[in-house]
Amino acid sequence: MAQRQRMTIRDVAAEAGVSIQTVSRVLNSRPDVAPETLRRVQEVIQKTGYAPNMLARSLTQGRSHVLGVVAYGLEYFGPSRVVTAIERQAAEMGYGVSLNLILEPETGDVDRLLNTLRARQVDGIIWAIPEVGDNRAWSRTKGSELPVPVMLVGGMADLPALPSIGIDNEAIGRLATEHLLAGGSNKIAIVTGPLSWWEAQQRLLGWRKTLATNGLDVSDRLVFEGDWTVTAGEHGLQRLLDRCPEIDAIFASNDQMALGILYAAHRLGRSVPDQLSVVGVDNIAEASHFWPPLTTVYQPLGDAGALAVKQIDLLIGKSTQPRRTQDLPSEMTLLMPELIVRESARCLESVVRPAIEPAQRTAAAGS
Amino acid sequence: MAQRQRMTIRDVAAEAGVSIQTVSRVLNSRPDVAPETLRRVQEVIQKTGYAPNMLARSLTQGRSHVLGVVAYGLEYFGPSRVVTAIERQAAEMGYGVSLNLILEPETGDVDRLLNTLRARQVDGIIWAIPEVGDNRAWSRTKGSELPVPVMLVGGMADLPALPSIGIDNEAIGRLATEHLLAGGSNKIAIVTGPLSWWEAQQRLLGWRKTLATNGLDVSDRLVFEGDWTVTAGEHGLQRLLDRCPEIDAIFASNDQMALGILYAAHRLGRSVPDQLSVVGVDNIAEASHFWPPLTTVYQPLGDAGALAVKQIDLLIGKSTQPRRTQDLPSEMTLLMPELIVRESARCLESVVRPAIEPAQRTAAAGS
DNA sequence: CTGAAAGCGCTTACAG
DNA sequence: CTGAAAGCGCTTACAG
CATH class of the missing domain: 1.10.260.40 (lambda repressor-like DNA-binding domains)
Incomplete structure (x- = not known):
């Protein structure tokens, strides 16, 4: 053999x-x-x-059949899902995956990374690093003159210079906040991720807009900036309650921080969800076994990863052919998140209707 | 540029x-x-x-400077740590990483995978799939006639036909059980992983041996076979308590199942650790925020991954040179786990001394 | 210190 | 339907 x-x-x-x-x-x-x-x-x-020998074949064909995948924090929930989905889809389409992990999302070493990938002759690059600070500035500067197609995974603040696919993070904030409103809460705080992260900003924005639409308080004392960790959730709750004891709900920007909040609430003797409703984001494996089981927002990260591969395959096909209309999908595709209702947030309606009108919902909540 | x-x-x-x-x-x-x-x-x-162009360079050199990494379950705790460490170490040593994920640990498609890797001319293969059932039979059949060096990550039942590196899983079971003994428990149950997994078997073995050494009950009614999920932990506790209500401690073979146990204990009104001590394995990020904070066993998975890369680099170097002594480290290297003491298991001693004699420990516990 | 030749293992036109 | 030639972009001896 x-x-x-x-x-x-x-x-x-x-x-x-x-x-x-x-x-x-x-x-x-x-x-x-x-x-x-x-x-x-x-x-x-x-x-x-x-x-x-694929190497020899690649040399003559001018195609390596390898995708360069750049990711950060494989040990965290989101990235591991995205990368898994990318690998699966890539394998299915006959691509190999060259995995390149960076240690910090705000790496200055984009150039070296890009050069390595270029040297390895990858057919395309999937950049699955979240937008943090200006760590995507390179995509505007030299994105268009890269030798191969690039897909960004995860949305970004400005319209990206490169085709991008992500989750609608503002919708995450909206879904969570609307659910809290529907449950009858009206002093809804938020523990955000680091605000240098686009995702964190967008979730905050969704929270803010939803509350503003309903004429509710969105002042800074209701905002605590966390760092995605359980500890941040703990500190967050304590701090928010210090500032504003009448808080009756919190939107935690991820499940880990939600866990910290539940933990702190337990310690402080605030019962969840009776005195405090909590909604998280991610739906980690443990979420359904928190006390109480966590209501959270699911992100279709696997879909995002798979779609990124399909898109880049298209782009690779095009860049091989005598490029015609140049109709690269250089816009941002956003996938919709989904609310998963469990028991950590009060829920007055028997059926959850995301399409319901805010006014109507508030009324129902108040009844 | x-x-x-x-x-x-x-x-x-x-x-x-x-x-x-x-x-x-x-x-x-x-x-x-x-x-x-x-x-x-x-x-x-x-x-x-x-x-x-690395492709051209590889073709002439007969070395791709790429490592084929085969893994399973990147979305789980262990694999994500191992793969992250592998990538980091590989990058540091100038290797690219070709990531190949399989959907089930007991895949029958080993041949196709091996062929793909061979076609891509990887310099070496790191096989980071846990041993489940006989999914490593191939390593004995054709392991020696593979065209490139292979390192297995994760220990295995029989002496492997290929060099292998893993965590001492029996020691995991021993450390956990000894700690429970030291806390004064003497009816110690176990919720195992699926027993087709080598890791699960070894942890069970460590538990069994430790109890037997201390003359304690190791009968089957104290063993519940789980599947690593939170739910398995829940069912496990309930079932074990049904069979044997005097159980005063449980060793959960991973943290997720430990969480399920804590959850069920809460529901059943058994206070942890007063009435029930619990020890897990992994030290996941949430572990320190369970209620109570989880005592658990840490596995140096990152070390294992990094070591695998260093070893295979050595093997690659050797296979390039005119192979001399053929002194491949074809044995199994096992790394030692560490106990992390928190609050989910009673702890009568102020200082934890892993080296303490069993008899002495039991005595102390009884005092 | 530097260059002309051969070759790595394939594929792509180009003949027949 | 099939084969001889050229070439992909490098490196490895081999001359000078």
Whole structure:
């Protein structure tokens, strides 16, 4: 089957008594091979377990069939889902995945990374680093002159210079906040992620807009900036309650911080959800077993990853062909999140209707 | 900087007014280049942003500088740590990482995977799939005739046919159980992982041996086979208590199941750790914020991943050289886990001394 | 110190 | 339907 001495197309050709390009034809399943020849070559391939050298193939074709995937924080929930989905979809489409992890989202070493990927001749790059600060400035500066297509995963503040796909994070904030309103809360605080993160900003924005629309308080004392950790949730609740004891609900910008909030609430003797409603984001595996089970917002991260691969495959196809309309989808595609109702937030309505009108909802909540 | 038209070594040579192999010498920082020539070539490289085509380089060198990493369940705690560490170490040593995820640990498609990796000419393979059932049978059958070095990550039942590195899972079971004993428990149950997993078996073994050594009950009614999920922990506690209400401690084979146990204990009105001590495994981010904070066993997974890369680099170096002593480390390297004491298990001793004698410990616990 | 030649293992036109 | 030639972009001996 496998062998130590690597075998080449030449060996196969010799053994089958044909030329190497006939073998090549068989390998690439081209139609113009005589049935008998085909059989003979296939037999040899089968017998020897020959597998063509992708490196050589890539060199002549000018395509490596490898996608460069750049990610951060694989040990966290979001990135691990995205990368898993990317790998799955890529494998399905015949791409290999070159994994490149960075240690900090705000890395200055974009250039070196891009150069490495270019040197490895990846067919396309999937940039799955969240937008933090101006860590995507490079996409505007030199995004357009990159030698290969790039897909950004995760939305960004300004219209991206490169095609991008992400989750609608403002909608996350809106869904969570609307649910809290529907549950009858009217002093709704928020524990955000680091506000240098686009995702954190957008979730805050969704919260703010929803409350403002309903004429409710959105002052700064209701906002605590966390850092995604459980500890931040704990400190957040304590701090928010210090500032404003009448808070009756909190939107935690991720489940870990929601856990911290539940923990602190327990310690402070605030019962959830009776005295305090909590909604998180992510739906981590443990969420349904928090006390109480956590109401949270699900993000279709797997869909985002898979879609990124499909899109970049399209772009790669185009960049190979004599580029015509140049109709690159250089806009931002946003996928919709979904609310998962459990028990950490009061829920006065028997049926959750996301499409309900705010006024109506508030009325129902007040009844 | 970057350019659409890919530039080759030939372009650089022309622009610098030298031959291509002089450029090659500069690229590979060989000593035999005149200072002035060196300067001129470097200048051109700098100016044009030229990066040599790794594919072409690999083809001539017979080395791709890519490691094939095969993993399962990147969305879970262990694998994500291992893969992260592998990528980090690989990048540091100049290797690219080709990520290959499988959907089920007991995949039958080992052959196709191995073929793909061979076709991509990876320099070595890191097989980071846990041993489940006989999913490593291939390593004995054809492990030795593989064209490239392979490192298995995660221990295995029989002495592996290939060099392997993992965590001492029996020690995990021992550390956890000894701690429970030290806390004064003497009816100690276990919720295991799926027993087709080597890791789960070993943890069970550690539990069993430790109890047996201390003359305590290790009968089957104290064993519940879970599947690593929170839900399994919940069911596990309920079931174990049904069978044997006097249970006063449980070793959960991972933190998720430990969470399920805490959850169920809360529901059943068993206070932790007063009536029930619980120890988990992994030390997930949330563990320190469970109620009560979870005592657990930490596994040096990052070390394992990094070590795997270092080892395979050695093997690759050897397989390149005219193989001499053939002293491949074809044995199993096991790294030691560490107990992290928090509040979910009673702890009578002020200082935890893992080296303490069992008899002495039991005595202390009884006092 | 530097360059002309050969070759890595394939594929892509180009003949027949 | 099949094969001889050229070439992908490098590196490795081999001359000078």
